[in-house]
Amino acid sequence: MIPERWLNGAILLGMLAVPLWAWADGAPFTITLATKVAILALAGVGLNIALGLGGLVSLGHAVFFGLGGYAMGILASHAQSFVPLAETPFLIEGTKSMPVIWLVAVVVSALAALMIGLLCLRTSGVYFIMITLAFGQMFYYFAISWPRYGGEDGLSIYVRNSFPGLNTLDPIQFFGICFAALAAALWLHGRLIASPFGLALNAARQSPARVETIGLSPFRLRLTAFVISGAITGLAGALFADLNRFVSPTMFSWQLSGEIIIFIILGGIGRLYGPVVGAALFVTLEHVLGGFSEFWQVYLGALLLAVVLVARGGLIGLVAGRERPHE
Amino acid sequence: MSEPVLEVQGLTKHFGAVTACERVSLDLRPGEIHAVIGPNGAGKSTLIAQICGGLRPDAGQVKFLGEDVTALDTRARARMGLARTFQISALAMEDTVLQNAILGALGARGGTPGFLGRALKDKGLREAAEAALTRVGLNDVAATRTAELSHGQRRQLEVAVALTLRPRAFVMDEPMAGMGSEGSARLTRFLSELRHEAPILLVEHDMDAVFALADRLSVLVYGRIIATGSVAEIRANRQVRQAYLGEER
Numbered sequence A: 001m002i003p004e005r006w007l008n009g010a011i012l013l014g015m016l017a018v019p020l021w022a023w024a025d026g027a028p029f030t031i032t033l034a035t036k037v038a039i040l041a042l043a044g045v046g047l048n049i050a051l052g053l054g055g056l057v058s059l060g061h062a063v064f065f066g067l068g069g070y071a072m073g074i075l076a077s078h079a080q081s082f083v084p085l086a087e088t089p090f091l092i093e094g095t096k097s098m099p100v101i102w103l104v105a106v107v108v109s110a111l112a113a114l115m116i117g118l119l120c121l122r123t124s125g126v127y128f129i130m131i132t133l134a135f136g137q138m139f140y141y142f143a144i145s146w147p148r149y150g151g152e153d154g155l156s157i158y159v160r161n162s163f164p165g166l167n168t169l170d171p172i173q174f175f176g177i178c179f180a181a182l183a184a185a186l187w188l189h190g191r192l193i194a195s196p197f198g199l200a201l202n203a204a205r206q207s208p209a210r211v212e213t214i215g216l217s218p219f220r221l222r223l224t225a226f227v228i229s230g231a232i233t234g235l236a237g238a239l240f241a242d243l244n245r246f247v248s249p250t251m252f253s254w255q256l257s258g259e260i261i262i263f264i265i266l267g268g269i270g271r272l273y274g275p276v277v278g279a280a281l282f283v284t285l286e287h288v289l290g291g292f293s294e295f296w297q298v299y300l301g302a303l304l305l306a307v308v309l310v311a312r313g314g315l316i317g318l319v320a321g322r323e324r325p326h327e
Numbered sequence B: 001m002s003e004p005v006l007e008v009q010g011l012t013k014h015f016g017a018v019t020a021c022e023r024v025s026l027d028l029r030p031g032e033i034h035a036v037i038g039p040n041g042a043g044k045s046t047l048i049a050q051i052c053g054g055l056r057p058d059a060g061q062v063k064f065l066g067e068d069v070t071a072l073d074t075r076a077r078a079r080m081g082l083a084r085t086f087q088i089s090a091l092a093m094e095d096t097v098l099q100n101a102i103l104g105a106l107g108a109r110g111g112t113p114g115f116l117g118r119a120l121k122d123k124g125l126r127e128a129a130e131a132a133l134t135r136v137g138l139n140d141v142a143a144t145r146t147a148e149l150s151h152g153q154r155r156q157l158e159v160a161v162a163l164t165l166r167p168r169a170f171v172m173d174e175p176m177a178g179m180g181s182e183g184s185a186r187l188t189r190f191l192s193e194l195r196h197e198a199p200i201l202l203v204e205h206d207m208d209a210v211f212a213l214a215d216r217l218s219v220l221v222y223g224r225i226i227a228t229g230s231v232a233e234i235r236a237n238r239q240v241r242q243a244y245l246g247e248e249r
């Protein structure tokens, strides 16, 4: 067994090495694939905070991914058409600035997570899964039936948004931005796991009665985790929209919520680097097998089944063994 | 006589047709151990759940530190200083023994738990947790995963977590259950001292421990208290002997 720390280091290095090698080799498409991995992994890290640490199986995380995407789409489309978003009560203009878009994406997703969490976290188990799914569908159908921002067809953005001091049109530089966001989210998740908050949240997952008898509220702990989780997945949505320069209601779809869960299960539920491994595998399979057959997801299904049956700790568990109690 | 720390009046709880508690009244005074005994299914755990806030009584009142806490939830009562141990251990099984104790210390500190600091490197939390583990004799297994503890050790950890809260009263549901005789003798000595820090409402089946520890005893049968008194009084009580002690001897 390889210690999980080393494995994590190797994964992070691999995430950097592949696109750098592709850059030196002049293979921009590989860089784009690596960027997609980084962004999807970021969405997975978001969900992993709710699911791995808090035990909250949300089948509606596409809501936050989609909100992040539409935050970008709406702000950028107004900027490219020079039509302000609102003139009353005060003027709100669109923007092509990534930091501003990210801020909006994070705040909007966090607020949505707060509202959805307040309603859903009163329930648990299958009910929680179903209600989060229902919220996802609500947002999905709302986006489809909102003609102002493209409805079913979605929204195209002509030029990628800008980041001060960088050329975001250069694939390797945009990858750098996404990788930095992923690394920051992993750092935050790592700190949360070891923090008093993480300890309490983790205990609330295992024994809510215990947490109440020491005077803390499992509900509040979970709500906080859900908000942090939604905000991170929202940021991933904004980056994903920028990668494709396109937003559509599929970002809200339940299939997408399911895919984010699949990343986590493949890598290992609650394992810090689980979503990175899961997303990398998913994108690789999609790319390699998708070339052979339209039905590549059959193979994905078989792999998922194997991981669930053979390695309950996911692929990280297979290599690094059982999770140790956190230091 | 000083004011009771905990006072229960007329607590009644029905589960459908089952009457788990019927007009139960008792109190807990400073410095004492008040034991509640009774056969299986008598309603002891139901009584404790109502005292600590997990169950809402159908009728009656719970007063803690002179305040009516009947409408308060478990958390509010815990923050006032009511510490409960569970009959069936309610611990974070995947976590280490030390982490469980630190959780208690975190609750005692109050406020929102921090997000970026390290729980195990927090000096205050760690010292409080380690002190509690040392007192119940679990310091050697602090780094062990809780799931790997014996049943008796889990009971000790329940007590340690309660200690970290530095409570005004303890409510313990069968802390000796599943312990060997040596363990339960040790815990008996420990509780005997602990009563001077905060009084203990003790539900226990181990009669040796109860007779050794209790300042007062209440006997609960089919949800009713049929007698309350000193150990000698309860031993001499004919009704109690028939209803309960007779079966044990």
Ligand SMILES: Nc1ncnc2c1ncn2[C@@H]1O[C@H](COP(=O)(O)OP(=O)(O)OP(=O)(O)O)[C@@H](O)[C@H]1O
Pocket (backbone or CB within 6 Å): B015, B018, B019, B020, B038, B039, B040, B041, B042, B043, B044, B045, B046, B047, B087
């Ligand atoms: N949640 C519940 N729903 C329905 N009935 C319950 C519930 N909890 C307890 N009871 C019933 O209430 C009665 C009292 O149960 P309780 O657990 O309080 O007894 P106890 O004195 O603690 O028993 P033991 O010595 O076995 O721990 C029993 O008849 C039990 O079946």
Ligand SMILES: [Mg+2]
Pocket (backbone or CB within 6 Å): B044, B045, B046, B087, B173
């Ligand atoms: Mg009981």
